[in-house]
Amino acid sequence: MYKILKTEGRAKRAELQTVHGTIQTPVFMNVATVAAIKGGVSTQDLEGIKNQVVLCNTYHLHLRPGDETVYRMGGLHKFMSCNKPILTDSGGFQVFSLAQNRRIKEEGVYFHSHIDGHKLFMGPEESMRIQSHLGSTIAMAFDECPSARADHDYVKMSVDRTTRWLIRCKNEMDRLNSLPYTVNPHQLLFGINQGAIFDDLRIEHARRISELELDGYAVGGLAVGETHDEMYHVLEEVVPYLPQDKPTYLMGVGTPANILEGVERGIDFFDCVYPSRNGRHGHVYTKRGKMNLLNARYELDSKPIEEGCGCPACRRYSRSYIRHLLKSGEMLGMRLCVMHNLYFYNNLMEEIRTALDEGRFAQYKKDMLESMREYGEEQRAPGGDIAKNWKKG
Template identity: 75%
Template sequence: MYRLLTTDGRAKRGELDTVHGKIQTPVFMNVGTVAAIKGAVSTVDLKEIGTQVELSNTYHLHVRPGDKVVKALGGLHRFMDWDRPILTDSGGFQVFSLTSLRKIKEEGVYFQSHIDGHRIFMGPEESMQIQSNLASTIAMAFDECAPYPATREYMTQSVDRTTRWLARCKKEMARLNSLEDTINPHQLLFGINQGGTYGDIRIEHAKRIREMDLDGYALGGLAVGETHEEMYRIIEETVPYLPQDKPTYLMGVGTPANILEAVDRGVDFFDCVYPSRNGRHGHVYTNHGKLNLFNAKYELDDRPIEEGCQCPTCRHYSRA
C-alpha cells in the first residue's frame, strides 16, 4: 500500500509498504545491475549510506548467472545478502538497445546474448517469470523502449503493443504470485508509460494504463537523447494523468538537478548509474558543486570531500 503523507504543489512525500520493508519517498535507488554495485560497494556500505532500495536488471541476471540459479539459491535477497526492497527492471531497455541483434514480434522479442551470441526470446510472460525467480520486491512490466527520435506512426504502434504487453504482464504476475513454490508471492508490479516526446500519446497512454490498477507507474523512454527541457515538459504534461495515490517512477534519471525538477513535477522514485559511475572516475557532488578528485590541486588536500558531511567517505577519507 502507498500512502501519500504530504504534498507541496505537485511534489509529494509518500510511503510504500512492501514485504521487505517501508520505502520513504522521494527515493533514489542505487543501481546494482548484476546484484552488486560496481566499485566494490558492499551491501553493508549501502546500508551505511541510507540506501532504501537496490535496483538490479532482469536481462543481465537472466543471461548470467541465470535467474533459475538465483531462485535455487533462495532469491535475489539471499543471493546478494540484502534484506531491504529490490526493484528489478524488466530487461526491456537492454533488449531494445541491442538494435542489430533483436527482432520484435507481437509475442515478444527475439535477440542474441551480448555475451556469447546465443538466441534468446523474451516476452511479457518470460520477463515476469524471470523476475518471479529473482523474487524482487517490485517487478517492472515488459515494454518497448522506442528509439529516439521515432515517427508518430511508429510510436503509436509501439505504445499500443506496450499496452497489450502490460495486460499480459499483469495476468502472468497474478498467476506466478499464486504458485506454491514462488519465493515472493507479494511481488508488486509497476507499469511503464511510453510515448517519446509526443505529449498527446503519453497522456493517452497514461489514461489507458491507470485503469489497470497497478502497484505503481513509471515514465520510461526518457533521457535517451531529448533535451532536458523536452523531458521536463513530458513529465509536466504526463504525471497529472497517472494515479496520484500510487508511486511515480522516472526511469534512468538521476542527476541532482534532474531529481529536483522531477520531484517538483510529482515524481517520487528515481534510479541512475550516475553516482557510482561518476564516483569510479573521481567525480563527486557537494553542496558547492561537482569536484573532480583526479585534479592535481587535490593531491595534498587533507580536507574531507564535503565539510561537515557525516557519510562514511567524508568521515574517513580526504580529498587527496
C-alpha cells in the same frame, strides 16, 4: 500500500509499504545491475549510507548467473544478502539498447546476447517469470523503449503493443503470485508509460494503463536523447494523468538537478548509474557541484571530499589521499568515491523528504540549484583511464 503524507504543489511526500519494508519517498534507488554495485560496494556497505532500495536488472541476471540459479538460492534477497526492498527492471531497455539483431514480434522480442551472441527470446510472460524467480519486491512490466526521435506513427504502434504486453504481464504476475513455490507471492508490478516526446501519445497511454489498477506507474523512455527541457515538459504533461494514489517512478534519471525537478513534478522513485559510474572516474558530487578529484589542485588538500558529510570516505580520508589512490589505480579510491556519491544521493533524498515534511521544498530546491552551480554540474558521465576496464553501469 501507498500513502501520501504531505504535498507541496505537485511534489509528494509519501511512503510505500512492501513485504520487505517501508520505502519513504521521494527515494533514489541504488543501481546494482548484476546484484552488485560496481566499485566494490557491498549490501553491508549500503546499510551505512542511507540506502532504502536496490535496483537489479532482469536481462543481465537472466544471462548471468541465470534466474534459475538465483531461484534455487532462495531469491535475490538471500542471494545478495540484502534486507531492503529490491526493484528489478524488466530487461526491456537492455533488450533494445544492448541486444544485437533484434526482431520485435507481437509475442515478444527475438535477439542475440550481447555477451556471446547466442539466440534469446523475451516477452511479457518470460520477463515476469524471470522476475518471479528473482523474487524482487517490485517487478517492472516488459515494454518497448523507442527512441526519443522516432516518428509519431512508429511510436504509436510501439505504445499500443506495450499496452497489450502490459496486460499480459499483469495476468502472468497474478498467476505466478498464486503458485505455492513462488519466492515472493507479494511481488508488486509497476507499469511503464511510453510515448517518446509526443504529448498526445504519452497522455493517452497514461490514461489506458491507469485503468489496470497496478501497484505503481513509471515514466520510461526519457534520458535517451531528448533535452532536459523536453523531459521536464513530458513530466508536466503526463504525470497528472497517472494515478495520484500510486507511486510514480522516473526511470534512469538522473543528476541531482534532474531529481529536484522531477520531485517538483510529482515523481516518487528515481534511479541512475551516475553516482557509481562517475565515482569510478574520480568525479564526486557535493552541494556545491561536481568535483574532479584528479585535478592537481587537490594534491595537497587535507579537507574531506565535502566538509560536514557523514559518508565513510569523508569521515576519515582527505581529498589528497583519495586522489593519490585514484592516480595509483588503487580500487580503494574508486570505492570511496562511489560510496561518497551514493551517500550524497541518498542524503539528498532525505533532505528533500524533510523539506517536504516542513513545507519548504520550493525554497530548498532553489537554494540547492544555486549552490551546485559553484563547481558546475556536468550532465554526461566522463571517460578516463581509471575505469577503462570497467563496463558501463
